[in-house]
Amino acid sequence: MPAIVVECVAGKQRARSAPLRNLSELLVHLLRKGTTLDRSYVSVARDHCLVCERAIGEAPLYVKYRVCPECRFHYSLTARERIDLVADAGSFKESNRFIKSLHPLSFSNRGSYPRRLSQDQARTGLTEAVVTGSCTINGIRTMIVVLDFGFMGGSMGSVVGEKVALTFEEAAKSSVPLLAMVSGGGARIQEGVLSLMQMAKTVTAANRLRDKRVPFVVVLSNPATGHAYASFANLADLIVAEPGTLIGLVPMKTLRQASRKPLPPDAHTAEAHVKLGLLDGIVDREEMKEKLGTILGLLSPGNAGRSNGKVPSEDPLDVAEAADTARVLETVHHPRRPTAQDYIRSTVDDFIEVRGDRVSGDDRSVVGGLGYLLGKPVVIIGQERTNTHPGDLFHTYPEGLRKARRLIDLAARFKLPVVTLIDTQGAHPGLESEEQGVGNAIATTLSLMAGVPTPIVSAVVGEGGNEGALALGISDSILMQEYAVYSPIPPAEAVSRIYGNARIQQERSDAMTLMAHECKALGIVDEIVPEPEGGAHTNPEDAARRLGTAIRRQLSALEKVSSKKLTESRYKKFRNMGEDSRHAKAAMRREVSLLQHIVAKPKRGRGKKQASRA
Secondary structure, three states: OHHHHHHHHHHHHHHHOOOOOOHHHHHHHHHHOOOOOOHHHHHHHHOEOOOOOOEOOOOHHHHHHOEOOOOOOEOOOOHHHHHHHHOOOOOOEEEOOOOOOOOOOOOOOOOHHHHHHHHHHHHHOOOOOEEEEEEEEOOEEEEEEEEOOOOHHHOEOHHHHHHHHHHHHHHHHHOOOEEEEEEEOOEOHHHOHHHHHHHHHHHHHHHHHHHOOOOEEEEEEEEEEOOOOOOHHHHOOEEEEOOOOEEEOOOHHHHHHHOOOOOOOOOOEHHHHHHOOOOOEEOOHHHHHHHHHHHHHHHOOOOOOOOOOOOOOOOOOOOOOOOOHHHHHHHHOOOOOOOHHHHHHHHEEEEEEOOOOOOOOOOOOEEEEEEEEOOEEEEEEEEOOOOOOOOOOOOEOHHHHHHHHHHHHHHHHHOOOEEEEEEEOOEOOOHHHHHOOHHHHHHHHHHHHHOOOOOEEEEEEEEEEHHHHHOOOOOOEEEEEOOOEEEOOOHHHHHHOOOOOHHHHHHHHHHOOEEHHHHHHHOOOOEEEOOOOOOHHHOHHHHHHHHHHHHHHHHHHHOOOOHHHHHHHHHHHHHOOOOOOHHHHHHHHHHHHHHHHHHHHHHHHHHHHHHHHO
């Protein structure tokens, strides 16, 4: 029996070295030994965990979820077991169950293939490697596609491709969200090029779903490689994976053979894919149903949220004339000043974070996701600064802006308002950012925000540094906390061209930074949000309450405006920026006077110093 062979192999491995740490290591070890990874290997774990050796046969967590309670090792499940764990009890209705292959010429002469199909059908009780149908998840009607690794490795044959495509088409036609749970998904080599063509079939069907603006979510479980991963599974709005899942285009054995250097321990795993910006997150099986229900609820068309219809009625508080520049800068740079993540945690319920740009990385200087802001479903994006000491630099990178674009696109497709929290010293000025296309990232983010057909509210909660801040600042309503600052033109760069002394550069650039009341006079911001006495860091909870209330109040007013009027007003708002006005002229005169004073004074001092040296 394969199970006995695997048990002996795993036991020898543990006797020779440290216990296997995760599912990826176990699979790599089994592949090295030439073990065929069909579903039968899972039966080894009935008494003791393959990884930590704990007795788990009667543990409730293992019995219900097939998860080791000690090391959280996630064992394989059948398609029907996965459906039972995420669907509401008794809600699943299977579709297209009896579709069968007619054995086309490309593989009809391979006598072993029909025999293998019959054996897997008898062993698993399935007609093919995918189960499709409809169900409800936390009360939300959902179409579902589940690949079963135990049936010929969950490979993509003609029948699998057809059933997947039919389910996509039904979801698009009925505007019902679709959930795909992928385990396996490699090539059905017995069907030759017809297996390859299933990638094109499922992608074209997935495109129809996108065109209809229907939510599509994917869950990857071990192993998720091959045709499914490189086709429809990578086109989802959100992609999550179970811990330790083996993920990639090619199997681990092929990857090792093709690599010139030894692979890192976490290569090809879900954990590595999150770091590389290719996944939105890792979700434990025990939490999967609740997480999926929240995601589907937020993305479902026409979702009214959890609000009771009442909008916070707190009137905007009066803001006293701003304190001196030195005090404002000291407050905004305070190491305990709340960050974007602090505000998100305090004001957004059921927050689902979206990770990565699906290209090259996950810039942690930009955080974002979906959640309920005082009962209203929103997409929220925040620029996250390091929160250590005032001298730290916190810049925005191209990967972060590409991640922001993903979120803005989600908001546009599913008619969700956008909230951005601005706190950055600007776009990162290094060579790496230039090579990653920082200019293109800024331009395309600006362009996308300008055309979003839903309300956008931005709040400057710290520093608003040049292009990096503006990239997330094209909004219908722009708020600014009392002690926040804005530098639409990078002052440090301008001053550095005049002075070489670093201390003078910092002093002069601080002097050129615009405070909240100056930004309001210039028309850059629409409302100043008061902070607790002494600054937001003195009472973060109160600061978050004030900020959340102000944002929600602005959203409430904007959601009464049609999409066409929103985008038109947004165009006029920024089209008119800088035009002559009484406030703008007065503010510009002050800035010109300040610059003249800054430029003249150091030059006189520098001249005296040079004369004394002479």
